[in-house]
Amino acid sequence: MLAARALSFGFPGRTIGSDVDLELAAGEAVCLLGPNGTGKTTLIRTLLGLVPPLAGEVRLEGRGLAGWPARERARRLAYVPQAAESYFDFSVLEMVEMGRVAHRGPFGRPTRADRDQAMAALERLGIGSLAARPIHRVSGGERQLTLIARALATGAGAVVLDEPTANLDFGNQALIVEEIARLRSMGKSVLFSTHHPEHALRVADRAVLLREGRVAASGPALAVVTSESLTALYGRPIEVLAVETPAGPRRICVPS
């Protein structure tokens, strides 16, 4: 779906990362891990085509990202940002309907079908009952779900989430991680960044560890997210433990 080859990213005169090879295959979930300030967000913005690469290239479905017309790209590659406060108090349904904007021309008005698609996306995430609620009056977790529903409404096969669990309480973090698993089970290709290695172990097929703008390790999540690699990545001793829960075995990460 989405592939980066020998990618350098950053801004003119300020390279943040380089030599990044990354691949998101159809139907898989890939987790991007790395300490603060290592360039995860800039990498994600480059992968989305929001900033041009300094070197190398990003390909979407085999074609260079810059070669896609904006609307064509938006129908294939969706972005879920961290939920931020906005002054404008749109309803939840209006937010999700904005995911359909690439399906019509510059002057086109949303159709009945657009509304149905938006509603269907809300239903699939189990928040159909919030449709008419103003976005200022839903919880942080529900707001993040709304943004995921918007990504679904675009109809894109690839979804990129930038720290979707940031600023959420513990319960809502678990909820969002489950929804990432659900996106994957719908056949979407999912790339997400997080500060919680456990999230990678929980839902990701593969993990990419980014340190100082370079790929420190990449591969199957269970093989890559280990005590040694996390200790090296974050510069603190970290232990990955296997625990039994009523729902089955889980891996957790603790500072040691």
Place this chain on the structure above:
Amino acid sequence: MIVPRARFALTLAASAAALLALAAWSFAVGPFPVAFADVVRALWSALTGAASGVAPNAQAVVVEIRGPRVAAALAVGAALSAAGASYQSLFKNPLVSPDILGVSAGCALGAGLAILLGLPIAAIQALAFGGGLLAVGLVVGICAWIEGRDPLLTLVLTGVVVGSLFGAGIALVKYMADPYNQLPAITFWLLGSFSGALPRDLATALPGIGAGVLAMALLRWRMDVLALSDDEAGSLGVSVRRVRLAIIVAATLVTASSVALAGTIGWVGLVIPHAARLLVGAAYPRVLPLSLVLGAGFMLAVDTVCRVAFPTEIPPGVATAFVGTPAFLLLLAAGFRRSA
């Protein structure tokens, strides 16, 4: 989802009905009162050319004296409100409007220069447009250069500073103006007034306002995406720069046309879009038409009260400040409370 749509239709219909009633009242009242029936008959004959049967002096008062003034107040109120709603969406900032961004001051400087040079009305409007574009360009450029931590306040403060810079330019224009003819004309026009509106002024200003509002109406289904972060809008497939540029040009053209017509009238462009959002929610496709109607009605009401309620007329540009400043302070307080 039927409910918000029905509510919008109902609100718009009620506002339009109130606007009609207000216009009828405005035509009727004044030192020379005219009966409602005569107002309707006089306007009908002016439109169709048929004989009205209304006394010639009443006919003249309605069509020639009050007609242009009512039309100017409606047009300017609608224009400034539409411009304010557009600036607020595209800058993602509830605190901006043509006057707070310094656009009105830029337009006023351009127009003042044109008056100083004795140029015709079309040139006044063109220079006003140029001055407005220069002001908004400066504000956007300075904000991009500062990259403030609080973009909301950075934009407002930059607008105020650029506005006062252009205000100094206006003061210079006044200083250089001929004190017997030009200075009173410029000063009176800057206060913001519809009493001097002539049909030929309207004929120049209305196409500008119409073109700008048409551009906003055509792009209205993309505007809400612009109110999201630029990254979100870009990833949703909207060419942020192009739409933003188009709307900035449209809103500035609309502002310039209304400044050329009636001078600088503040606060309308700030307050009316908020009133519209309170009534029908944040979606621009609903806020734009309602702002047009509410803005036109508000401006006409203010002008009519200013015209008839006091022993001498008060410039409506002064009166709007009495409504606008407390509204701005309330918004500011609400914004800070939310972020606290």
